[in-house]
Amino acid sequence: MRQVYNIACYEVAHIFKDFILFLMVFLVPLGYAALFGAVYVAGTLTDIPLGIVDLDDSRLSHEIVTAFRNSPRFHIVETIGTYSRLEEGMKNGTVRAGIVIPENFEKKTELHQKTKIMTCYDASNLIWGYNIRKYALEVLNQFNAGHTAEYLAGLGMTKREIRDILDTVSCTTEIWYNPTLSYANFLFMGLVMMILHQLGLLSAGLTITREKEHNSWIQYLAAPVPGWKIFLGKALPYFIAGFFNYGLLLWFAARFVHVKIWGSLPLILLLGLLYDVIITSFGFFLSTQAPNSLQVTRYLMLLSVPLFLISGYTWPGTHIPAALNALARALPYTWMAEGFRLVTLKELGPGEVRITLVVMGVMAAASLLLALAFARRRNSPVEQGLTVNGGPAYPGKN
């Protein structure tokens, strides 16, 4: 174990010597999490800019305007008074939704003639679109209930009678797992898992390429040290740092972004442990295969968005073509993001997430095997044609 310890110490010295690597291992994960946390900390959309065009200017239309004014979801932009201004406001984003109350609305309503309020919303951004549609419906449902109660009171009914009639068939709607429909609960931990994935892979992915660039990899290959010890020594600091970051970001998310992280703690730790093993060992394996740090950096960085989207974390897997779903199922991020959501948000137990655990366990074993059995030979230089930045060197100031 002395050899493993020595290699690990040497790697730690490298981390502390290379300031950028040090930042990447210890500070950037928290930095990114803080940044994304700040973006989503509000959780839900409130104060949506709403333009109202009241062409009726009657008692009933004023009541409708008051209903929207009283809703915490909307903020009425007073400067919008005409349809053309509403159109302009929607185009340039001054308002995201509009209510148009037509002329003679009250009169027509009283005469039971056909008339409607138009609610329009900016569907070019569907986060606005879907939420506004829901909030507007909530406000109008509530307004209509009030209108009915008022009408029944006019018929001489008591409050209790009115309540009984209104609640004849009442629908109790419960939102499970994320009752406030908070975007922080929905998205933030998916982003955190991606931060850990990418920075973990990148940090471990540079460990051998750096040796290749310094021409010191040959010393490892020539030394009488078994491959598994090289792997353990090289990967251990990143594994420990990765697990530390996992805990730190979870604490940060719960404490400052108010993300719901409930469920079984041992299960959360087990998921983190498996995820960390996969990332660290696969990162090491990549590093043994890649010619230099530049290539590792470039390719890994570009993968973040595709990996996140293909996983089905946001757009459900049921609506993604089967071939892409199969590809996503081969990726650890897909399983970790979903598994973490099931455990922390839905509070499922080991029995219910056993498939996730088994798959991640197999992935961890496979990546460990790949890393432990890395080929102890120097890659022969590329002979075909001229390559730039394809070998062990790339531009850098001396």
Place this chain on the structure above:
Amino acid sequence: MLRQSLAIMGREVRYLWRERGLRHILLLGSLLGILLFWGIYSAQVLKEIPTAVVDLDRTKQSRELVDGIRNAEYLKIVAVPESFQAMEEMIKEGRAVVGVVIPEDYGKKVSLHRQVRVLMVVDGSNIIYATNASTAILTVTRTIGTRAGIATLLARGIPLSQAEDAYRGVNIEDEPWFNPTLNYAYFLVLALALNIWQQCCTLTACMNVIGETGLNSWRQIRAAGVSRLQLFFSKSLVHIIVFMITVLPVYLLAFEVFKLPLRCGFPALLLFTLVFAVAVHGIGTLMSSFARSAVNSSRFGMIVALPSFVLSGYTWPVEAMPRWLQPLVKVLPQTWFFQGINYFTFNNAGWGMMTHYMLIMAATAVCCYALAALFISRS
């Protein structure tokens, strides 16, 4: 002078081509991106939300209610479990997103006009599903409540016309503007592909200065007396032309093949993209001017490029971010570009707004190039 510039540009084209990794990234990155994202969002609209209905009553009235749910927009009944626990399991396992429980005495109570409660459950863990499901449920509950209320009033001897008047309320007409079918592919595919494209561009631009100053041949270039301004201007010109060439197939696929909306006109969009390409190139050049190696330059560039899409407000609005963060995200050209892409392709927000956005991006480019020049002159 011109000849020398052309020679530098020719050399840069060769260098870009010979660097296999960068060549693949530039040529294939954004193209693969748009194909992948189109594949992911090929369903386009999130309809047919899986719904489980527990009908503990099994009467005519409860079946009417189930029919009402079946006819609701966006909901699709996928299972009729026997018990609440079975439905709970289905939602836990993600096989259903909406659950409805009709109680045992539903039909009897409705007939007697007594109060009865129907439970509707929505899995809130995926908000895209949950928001749609909640809206669908709000519509269903309104219809159910109205029907039951009118029946109760009639039973109490209130004339039909009065009972209907009581529940007439206000009718609304729902109009989603700019994206009437609430199409997710329209909303996200182009923006995500352009996000990959801007990352590829950043990686290329991050080699602009360090790709020269980090090589031994830099001394030869200096000794040859080539002006730094001419050298980097010529190189930058090639980069920006290449960026624009690589975005063309993305736009071609988006607007001609996938038929994504384009309301501002193609020349205007290209001009807007060109200004952004210059701004992104400016950032990359700045990173490459002070980095000690190409790896560090790429890292610095990606530190800006990677989170920029989330920060841009394209999905989660800038207005909903904390006040202190809003000025920071507005410094990034990506914020103006992605917001602009949304405004111009969907809404055709007009030249005034586009000019404003382009001026801000151009200002970022000027600042970055000026700082880069300062670093180069000191090196």
